[in-house]
Amino acid sequence: MGRNILKSSLQNASFSIIFQILFRCITFVLNAFIIRTVGQEVLGIMNVRLLLLESTILFLSKEPIMKACLTDTKSHNWAQVINQIWLSVPITAILSLGLVYVWINVLSPTDEIYISQYRLGCYAIALSCIVEQVTQSVVLVAQSFCFVKLKVVFETIYIVSRTLIFVYLVVKSPNEAINAFSVAQIASAVILCFLYYGFFFWYIDRLNVIKSGKTSGAKKTIFSDMNDFPFTSINDFFPGVMENYERVLNKDLCVLTISFGKQSVIKQVLTEGERYVMTISPVLTFSQQSMYDIVNNLGSLAARFIFRPIEDSAYFYFTQMIKRDEPVAKQDQRHISESATVLSQLCNVVTSIGLIVVVFGQSYSHTVLYLYGGNKLVANYLPVTLLRFHSFAIVLLAINGVTEGYVFATMSNKQLDRYNYVMVIFSVSFLVISYVLTNIFGPVGFILANCVNMLARIIHSLIYINKKYKSTSYKPLEGLVPDRKFIAILVISGVATKLSETFNSSLTLHILIGAVFFVVTLGVWAVENKSLLRLGYDKYRRMSTKND
Incomplete structure (x- = not known):
């Protein structure tokens, strides 16, 4: 690939951290809103029971295939990879049928007033998971070709849209919060799907125009490092469309997928x-x-x-x-x-x-x-x-x-x-x-x-x-072994802040004391790891210079 792997990995980590901060902030505010509006029991049904169903379906159907297809993307036969990633759709459908039955008929029931909403929630989770899997081929390509910012922007829109739809429906009908949760899940999954396919429809069209030589050099810059992009039509993201002179699926990727599949079942239980x-x-x-x-x-x-x-x-x-x-x-x-x-x-x-x-x-x-x-x-x-x-x-x-x-x-x-x-x-x-x-x-x-x-x-x-x-x-x-000075300042900070909590009656003063020791701790760590910070700064400066 034309793009630098380490650079894109660092960018992916940075943008993902920012995205996760945003997502967690939204989640915390949303949880407080739910508790104050509809109560703790509804929050338990949605955040534990229904989201566990979603996590189970997606992790078992998406994780193994996605991990296998991300391995050594430079050597991919993309026709085989697209065929393989689409296997996640029927796998998700089959898993959903079995798991929804268990969630509705086997697990301990909810209170009578929530039963109908809970059932709709289970079906909605299954449908949203299938829609999300339909999007995986374009998500895989976006990650493989280092469209880091694209992923963060689209997932932010996905989270914000789901939250706004949910809050709007709950404000209108507080007694149907679980139904609102169901509608928000499906709607946001559809929005994400259209965003990804819509972007690559535009991107491939512009890339084809540039390759044909019908545009100016100034407009070529954002596409200049994508000469190895193998897709010439949005239809190429669907199975069986791209020319493939080998077998339908890659045997090695299938073996790797099975290995990750066994691993995913176990890891899901651990997680x-x-x-x-x-x-x-x-x-x-x-x-x-x-x-x-x-x-x-x-x-x-x-x-x-x-x-x-x-x-x-x-x-x-x-x-x-x-x-x-x-x-x-x-x-x-x-x-x-x-x-x-x-x-x-x-x-x-x-x-x-x-x-x-x-x-x-x-x-x-x-x-x-x-x-x-x-x-x-x-x-x-x-x-x-x-x-x-x-x-x-x-x-x-x-x-x-x-x-x-x-x-x-x-x-x-x-x-x-x-x-x-x-x-x-x-x-x-x-x-x-x-x-x-x-x-x-x-x-x-x-x-x-x-x-x-x-x-x-x-x-x-x-x-x-x-x-x-x-x-x-x-x-x-x-x-894994911290420096001695860093360990020493941690011990001092721990003793000082614990004494502050025990004997200090002022919350503001307690927070200030903690802030002071936190800054000192970070300072000691920075001094002990000057070479690491210098390396990180140099990488960031080179990346900024290239982007300029």
């Missing part, structure tokens, strides 16, 4: 395990589930809008830089050196962020919850306890995201298959531990179970990475 436990076993009421969901989302802010985009971009970067089925010694050593450096720096960054969250989370959980939800949210001490425990889970989540992303990006097909068996053990253990600890500690048990599983997955990833670079001079895992 949404507590929601499955809440859904299958009546451990918590819908009202309690909504409160746990609010605190869980608040506690996972760093994980969702910082660590997840970094993980996604790191996965894409490592898939392009490192070949799965070749030993490190036989690959391009410039790529190996750069990828080892990037991995070490990523480990350094995410570990540092996680430790900062742990330290300040112990002293400011009550403050954050009070500012967000007022006395009503902190009247029960459980939310504060949950948020404090979340801070420990976040540092593990941060490390696991980067290390496991590298593992998935560089494992061979055989290694992925073997790892699926390990993931089965993790999944079964997680469910058992979640059930046991939840019955002992209540909602806190979900967080403790997550910590145990994250730690086990991290250990596995560290063993794999260590073996990968054992025969080389590179030691990327050293990035």
